[in-house]
Amino acid sequence: MKLLRNSEVRKTLLVYSVVSISVTGIAWIWDSRFGLLMLGVCLIFLLLYQFVTYRRYRRISELALEIDKILHGEGRLLMEGYAEGELAILQSEIYKMTVRLREQQQLLKKDKLYLADSLADISHQIRTPLTSINLLVSFLSEPDLSDERRKKYACELYELLARIDWLITALLKISRLDAGTVRMKTETISLDKLLRTAIAPLLVPMDLRNQTLEVSATGEFTGDVAWTCEAVANIVKNCMEHTPDGGRIKLYASDNPLYTEIVIADNGSGIAKEDLPHIFERFYKGKDSDEKSFGIGLALARMIISTQNGTIKAENESPVGAKFTLRFYKGIV
Numbered sequence: 001m002k003l004l005r006n007s008e009v010r011k012t013l014l015v016y017s018v019v020s021i022s023v024t025g026i027a028w029i030w031d032s033r034f035g036l037l038m039l040g041v042c043l044i045f046l047l048l049y050q051f052v053t054y055r056r057y058r059r060i061s062e063l064a065l066e067i068d069k070i071l072h073g074e075g076r077l078l079m080e081g082y083a084e085g086e087l088a089i090l091q092s093e094i095y096k097m098t099v100r101l102r103e104q105q106q107l108l109k110k111d112k113l114y115l116a117d118s119l120a121d122i123s124h125q126i127r128t129p130l131t132s133i134n135l136l137v138s139f140l141s142e143p144d145l146s147d148e149r150r151k152k153y154a155c156e157l158y159e160l161l162a163r164i165d166w167l168i169t170a171l172l173k174i175s176r177l178d179a180g181t182v183r184m185k186t187e188t189i190s191l192d193k194l195l196r197t198a199i200a201p202l203l204v205p206m207d208l209r210n211q212t213l214e215v216s217a218t219g220e221f222t223g224d225v226a227w228t229c230e231a232v233a234n235i236v237k238n239c240m241e242h243t244p245d246g247g248r249i250k251l252y253a254s255d256n257p258l259y260t261e262i263v264i265a266d267n268g269s270g271i272a273k274e275d276l277p278h279i280f281e282r283f284y285k286g287k288d289s290d291e292k293s294f295g296i297g298l299a300l301a302r303m304i305i306s307t308q309n310g311t312i313k314a315e316n317e318s319p320v321g322a323k324f325t326l327r328f329y330k331g332i333v
Contacts, residue, residue: 012053016046067094126167129160136160170296173230174282177303184224184308191217191253191260194225198232199251206240212248219255223308223328231304234297235264235324242322243268262326270316279314 020042028035136157140150176182195215206213221228232251239249243266253262271279278284282299305312310328317323 012049016049020046063094067098126164129164133157133160167296170300174296174300174303177300177307182227182307184227186222187225188220188222189225191219191221191255191262194221194228195232195251195253195262197225198229199236202233202236202240206249209240209243210246211240211243212246214248214250215252217251217253219253219260221253221255221260221328222330227304228308228328231301231326232262232264234301235326238297239264239266239268239322239324242266242270257330259330260328262328263323264326265317265321265323267317267321270320271314271322276314276316280312 020039024035024039024042027038136153139145139153140157145153192215195217199213199215203213236249236251243249247267249264249266251262251264253260255261275284280298280302281295283295284299285295302312305326305328308328310326312327313325315323315325
């Protein structure tokens with residue numbers, strides 16, 4: 001390392017040399033022996049200054065080389081050798097900055113992989129019904145197609161388009177929740193009214209399946225009614241799809257000073273043991289899932305609940321069925 005290329009060192013040496021020459025000259029005029037003594041003392045201090053400065057700048061240079069390696073993805077920052085005051089402060093700040101940059105790098109990498117996987121899942125989910133739609137359109141264009149089959153294909157086409165519409169709507173809701181742009185309202189409503197509002201769109205499909213619905217609720221709910229109804233409806237819809245014709249779905253809710261609890265249970269096939277840890281993951285489809293399922297309803301429900309300081313737990317009932325427990329806490333947990 002060449003110290004003299006550092007302007008700060010050059011200025012210090014220049015000032016030190018001028019002072020040393022001046023002091024030595026004055027001492028020489030006073031007494032030649034005293035002048036020689038002062039010259040020796042000045043040279044000793046000059047050598048000490050050079051030694052200390054050299055060691056300091058050598059460590060700074062080593063630290064700079066280590067940082068350069070880290071920036072190029074090589075090596076790791078070792079801080080054990082820096083114990084001096086100013087270098088200790090410098091290395092501490094650099095260490096914190098390095099750790100933060102690495103955390104951000106890992107998060108960006110994770111987000112990039114997650115985005116790529118999500119786009120692949122979304123394209124797959126949309127491509128499947130689109131393929132069926134193309135086939136149905138080609139069938140409908142046949143000139144000798146009977147009215148009965150034309151009506152059947154039209155109904156299937158309408159159902160597929162409704163599925164795509166629901167998927168896109170759900171994905172837009174998830175993206176808004178991910179981006180943090182959703183502002184949850186604070187409203188107070190009776191739990192009975194909340195549950196009946198949430199299940200209203202599902203009453204006809206459940207009636208067609210001859211499924212029995214039991215609702216029992218006491219107390220009030222405070223939160224965003226519209227989004228909470230969305231979450232409850234998605235969970236009930238999942239239970240409906242996994243409950244056989246003639247089955248039963250129960251909703252009961254209560255309120256206490258700590259939290260508001262909503263329990264949704266069915267007497268269907270339950271949740272496979274290997275699926276339990278993953279059912280709230282986006283695009284996850286269990287082994288017993290319907291072929292029309294997209295795997296985002298429960299993920300959306302969990303996001304809505306957690307955004308409102310709530311939790312959701314899934315478990316199997318005894319002897320049969322699945323149970324979802326929702327809790328909306330009235331304080332920070």
